[in-house]
Amino acid sequence: MEQTSEATGETEVAAVVVSRTLPYPVRTVWEVLMTTDGSEALLGPGAQLGSKGESWRSHDGREGVVRSFHPLEQIRFTWRLRESAHPTMVDVRLVPADDQATEFRIEHSKLPPHADRAWLSDRWEAAIDRIESECV
Template sequence: MSDQAVTEESDASTEPSVVVSRIIDQPLDTVWSVLMTKKGAEALLGRGAMLGDKGQTWTAADGRTGYIRSFHPKEQIRFWWRKNESTEASLVDLQLSSPAENQTEVQVEHSHLRPDLDPEYLRGRWESALERIESDCF
């Protein structure tokens, strides 16, 4: 298992984003299966929320809400994420790959960040989500 987290700084041509990745010593099928469980979805979206197909909305118990923009099994899930109905959405892109046999890299990139979103908070949030997903793989 290895962790890597990067926060990209904004300049004139890019917007700030948070990128967190983790290599899980399990096959892609196992990691995907965990993501498709209630616990896997809640690790990403929040308690009470479930992942769905492209175009489906989701709501977590804490008021976070969004909808699935892209859903490609075992490759990518992209979703809009916002703190509540009255805030502007930011974009979360989860990518899966298999760098070696029986290993899966999971990368989360959170972009379109509003100025009031703390990149350090988001980095910790996504690191915790990946840690929960990894622990559920074993």
């Protein structure tokens, strides 16, 4: 699916969505997200998730701003590979699958037409892998 952005006039491709059910309760997954390792899994080395309105920057040049922060439920942040790139949006949601499992969902949207969707999908899968490994 493609859409035209009114702000830039560029065509945007549909979002990349990665989802997995983790065998851990929401609180456990959330607590890992709030650690240095959890933040770096999502944002990149040296970056830390903060509260709504806080900026973040990784050692490899990725940067953004936290746009929404709802403990145990959702974090949404802008994300771009470098300062000159147009920011995209990443929405992370935690949904209880039952008392002992969590659906972990990442939706990366507002992507430009040249976005490497396969690379992004792999990147978010690796982030979930890393977060899951820290839940033990």
